[in-house]
Amino acid sequence: xxxxxxxxxxxxxxxxxERAVVEATAKSNPLEREQSLDRxxxxxxxxxxxxxxxxxxxxxxxxxxxSMLHRWARLTExxxxxxxxxxxxxxxxxxxxxxxE
Numbered sequence: 001x002x003x004x005x006x007x008x009x010x011x012x013x014x015x016x017x018e019r020a021v022v023e024a025t026a027k028s029n030p031l032e033r034e035q036s037l038d039r040x041x042x043x044x045x046x047x048x049x050x051x052x053x054x055x056x057x058x059x060x061x062x063x064x065x066x067s068m069l070h071r072w073a074r075l076t077e078x079x080x081x082x083x084x085x086x087x088x089x090x091x092x093x094x095x096x097x098x099x100x101e
Contacts, residue, residue: 017044038068 020040024033042065049061 016040038072041068 017040020037024036024040027033027036045061045064049058051057
């Protein structure tokens with residue numbers, strides 16, 4: 001299979017997006033990575049909203065920002081540990097099932 005036909009399949013390249021991802025993934029702390037990516041997303045939404053104040057892009061950006069804020073409001077240490085425990089349980093069950101096959 002030739003990967004060339006799938007590279008940049010008509011999608012414009014954004015060096016700003018690449019910079020943001022490289023910058024975020026360079027951080028060792030997962031929380032800092034998430035915050036960095038969300039700051040970049042927020043800035044992109046600001047740029048989109050600026051083009052037509054109170055138009056569709058503005059309303060869309062506002063809705064996405066609200067969604068981002070809601071996500072961060074739900075993130076607590078307790079919910080993080082709970083999710084980690086669920087993931088560990090699921091991985092262990094999967095590993096046990098694989099061994100028993």
